[in-house]
Amino acid sequence: MRLTCPLCGDRDRREFYYYGAEDYLHRPPEGAPLADWDNYLHLRDNPAGVTKDLWYHEAGCAQWLVVTRNTVTHEISGVELVAERKA
Amino acid sequence: MRYSGLKVIAEGLFGNKGWTPAWRNPSPKSEYDVIIIGGGGHGLATAYYLAKNHGITNVAVLEKGYLGSGNIGRNTTIVRANYFLPGNSEFYSHSLKLWEGLESDLNYNVMHSQRGLINLFHSDGQRDAFVRRGNAMINQGDDAILLDRDGVREHLPYLDFDNTRFPIYGGLLHPRGGSARHDAVAWGYARGADRRGVDLIQNCEVTGIDIEGGVVRGVQTTRGAIRAKKVGIVVAGRSSQVAAMAGMRLPIESHVLQAFVTEGLKPVINHVISFGMGHFYISQSDKGGLVFGGDLDFYASYASRGNLPMVEHVMEAGMTLMPMIGRAKVLRSWGGIMDMSPDGSPVIDKTHVEGLFIDCGWNYGGFKAVPASGWCMAHLMATGEPHEVAAKFRLDRFATGHLLDEEGTGSQHNLH
Numbered sequence: 001m002r003l004t005c006p007l008c009g010d011r012d013r014r015e016f017y018y019y020g021a022e023d024y025l026h027r028p029p030e031g032a033p034l035a036d037w038d039n040y041l042h043l044r045d046n047p048a049g050v051t052k053d054l055w056y057h058e059a060g061c062a063q064w065l066v067v068t069r070n071t072v073t074h075e076i077s078g079v080e081l082v083a084e085r086k087a
Numbered sequence: 088m089r090y091s092g093l094k095v096i097a098e099g100l101f102g103n104k105g106w107t108p109a110w111r112n113p114s115p116k117s118e119y120d121v122i123i124i125g126g127g128g129h130g131l132a133t134a135y136y137l138a139k140n141h142g143i144t145n146v147a148v149l150e151k152g153y154l155g156s157g158n159i160g161r162n163t164t165i166v167r168a169n170y171f172l173p174g175n176s177e178f179y180s181h182s183l184k185l186w187e188g189l190e191s192d193l194n195y196n197v198m199h200s201q202r203g204l205i206n207l208f209h210s211d212g213q214r215d216a217f218v219r220r221g222n223a224m225i226n227q228g229d230d231a232i233l234l235d236r237d238g239v240r241e242h243l244p245y246l247d248f249d250n251t252r253f254p255i256y257g258g259l260l261h262p263r264g265g266s267a268r269h270d271a272v273a274w275g276y277a278r279g280a281d282r283r284g285v286d287l288i289q290n291c292e293v294t295g296i297d298i299e300g301g302v303v304r305g306v307q308t309t310r311g312a313i314r315a316k317k318v319g320i321v322v323a324g325r326s327s328q329v330a331a332m333a334g335m336r337l338p339i340e341s342h343v344l345q346a347f348v349t350e351g352l353k354p355v356i357n358h359v360i361s362f363g364m365g366h367f368y369i370s371q372s373d374k375g376g377l378v379f380g381g382d383l384d385f386y387a388s389y390a391s392r393g394n395l396p397m398v399e400h401v402m403e404a405g406m407t408l409m410p411m412i413g414r415a416k417v418l419r420s421w422g423g424i425m426d427m428s429p430d431g432s433p434v435i436d437k438t439h440v441e442g443l444f445i446d447c448g449w450n451y452g453g454f455k456a457v458p459a460s461g462w463c464m465a466h467l468m469a470t471g472e473p474h475e476v477a478a479k480f481r482l483d484r485f486a487t488g489h490l491l492d493e494e495g496t497g498s499q500h501n502l503h
Contacts, residue, residue: 001394014396018386020340020500034486042338042429042485044500046327048389055386071341071389 001074006081007061015059021045022052022066025082048072054082090194109274110154110281115288115313119147121468122306122315124293124329126150128159128269129446129453130321131276131287132461133468135193138283140462141469146285147315149308151292155273157324158423158453163346163380165359165370166455167204167264168229171220174479174491175432176227181476182459183229183263189458195275197267198373204264204359205234205242207408209253213364217259224261232260242358245411253364253407264359266370272457296332296443303333303442319444319468324424326447333440337447338429338485340500343384343422344451345393347401349415351375365404369412377415379405383425383451385501393422425451431503432491435463435473436482444468445482450503 001013021044028036045051048071055065066085068078088094088107098105121137123130126148137143150156168183170176185192186199208214214233221231236248239258248255281287288310295307296318305314322329330337352375361368369379381401384394398420406413428434428448433456435446446464449456463477473480479491485498496502 013394018501021387038486039336042498042500043336044327044338044340045331045336046340046387048325048328048341051387053387071387074388074390 001076003055003065003067003076004079005057005060005063005065006079007063008057011057011060015057016065017056017058019054019056022054024054025066025085050077109278110287113286113288115147115149115291115308115310116286118305118314119286120145120315121317121319122146122313123148123319123321124306125320125322126154126277126287126289127157127321127323128155128273128276128457129323129449129460129464130319131155131273131280132457133319133321133446133464134280134285134461135276135283136461136465137469138280138285140465143469144284146280147313148280148285148287149291149293149306149313150287150289151309153289154277154287155270159273159457160270161346161421161423162269162454163368163370163378164266164269164372164454165204165264165368166199166267167261167359168227168455169204169206169220169224169231169259169261169264170493171223172491172493175493176223177476178459178463178480179455180227180229181462182456185458185462186267186455187263189275193275193279195271195278197271197275199265199267200373201263201265202358202370203242204261204361205239205258206261206361206363207239207246207258208256209364210256214256221259230262232262234258234260243360245355246409247407250407253362266359266372268373269454276457276461293329293332298333298440298443301439301441303440317442317444317468319446319464321446321464323426323447323449323453326426326445330445330447333438333443335438338434338482339426339448340387341389342386342425342427343388343390343393344380344382344425345384345397345401345420345422346378346380347420348372348418349377349412350418352377352415355411360408362404362408365407367401367404367408369405369409376418377412383427384422389424391422391424393420425449427500427503429485429498429500429503430490430492431494433460433480434482435460435467435477435480437467438482
């Protein structure tokens with residue numbers, strides 16, 4: 001599997017660290033109910049199909065990426081910078 | 088039909104014309120007392136123990152493919168009880184005891200072979216950790232023997248003991264550990280359940296779970312609606328999809344775990360060997376193939392096939408540990424889909440829906456757990472109370488913090 005980093009271009013999977021589902025971008029506010037934290041940390045949609053998850057370009061530009069990909073075919077349909085999403 | 092050595096001889100003398108199918112192939116009835124979704128090892132074992140231990144025989148097992156077509160049909164077949172934490176320790180100990188009586192109980196040869204499991208260690212610190220684990224195993228009533236370097240050499244003379252990075256300091260021997268024939272476990276439980284009246288329904292995919300007023304009423308399937316008083320979801324590998332039919336979001340992320348088999352060789356490896364520092368483990372099947380594997384591919388996937396980086400890593404680890412296997416040719420590899428939970432331990436519990444139960448989250452250790460998982464899931468579904476050896480496998484333990492984190496790495500999806 002290869003990912004196309006927006007900054008570095010097409011790179012081998014070995015350069016990237018997989019962190020987990022996109023849920024990690026939606027941190028509950030302080031004081032949120034316990035169920036929200038459980039959702040954020042543990043519970044997952046875990047789809048067999050298109051998903052979005054977080055990868056870190058560890059051996060490249062050190063940017064966090066949101067990758068849109070298919071968990072059944074491993075087809076990658078989008079890679080964007082977390083930094084730009086938040087901006 | 089009861090199987091025996093005498094029966095094999097008699098059939099051999101008369102052209103093997105007397106064998107009958109090991110189970111029926113019934114059409115689904117319109118209603119059952121219990122439906123088990125999933126005809127893999129855990130689902131079939133659950134049905135078997137519902138019938139055998141609790142006398143509940145109006146049961147259907149619904150399988151979308153053929154029986155044993157998931158991970159029970161392809162895995163590295165290791166059976167062991169070398170866990171550390173209270174909650175895991177008694178469960179796997181119970182499972183190993185069931186394994187030891189399984190063949191006579193099922194009247195089926197599952198080729199359970201207690202050839203001994205050796206976990207290698209490579210530093211003083213790791214030795215201390217293994218002493219502690221061995222003591223935990225002994226406290227649980229199971230067996231563990233600490234081997235020094237020469238002790239390991241007596242068992243496994245072909246290892247590279249003087250490897251620069253991972254010199255072998257010794258190993259923890261678990262003599263009752265070993266392996267079994269994976270398919271036969273599914274077939275044995277299937278036959279045992281069928282003989283007690285359970286309907287095993289293949290090519291029957293569950294497409295919906297019927298819930299009225301918070302109570303389960305049955306399921307929708309590709310072969311029509313089937314009503315039931317109780318439903319058990321036992322579909323590790325696809326747990327998130329089936330649970331979503333009941334409006335649940337599970338603490339599960341699915342990952343691929345690869346394994347490999349070489350061409351058949353004469354007997355060379357008599358034990359199950361694990362090389363934790365290389366994420367590598369190996370045994371030799373009774374057919375002669377070396378069966379070995381490594382770690383997850385490490386990103387969520389349902390692809391049922393592996394990626395090259397982990398193939399390379401596993402081969403390198405194997406060559407590091409035992410250079411002799413470099414001459415063997417790899418025959419095939421496969422990738423199984425693992426239900427990975429945040430703490431690396433499973434779930435056997437009720438759900439928020441009355442009458443709906445779930446058995447999932449077996450990570451990469453489901454095979455050895457099959458007997459106890461079936462035993463405890465059947466107990467839970469029959470009595471409504473968790474079995475004492477599985478009482479800590481709660482679905483809500485991540486929210487409450489009652490984790491079963493055997494590795495001590497934290498409650499996070501990508502750490503196990």
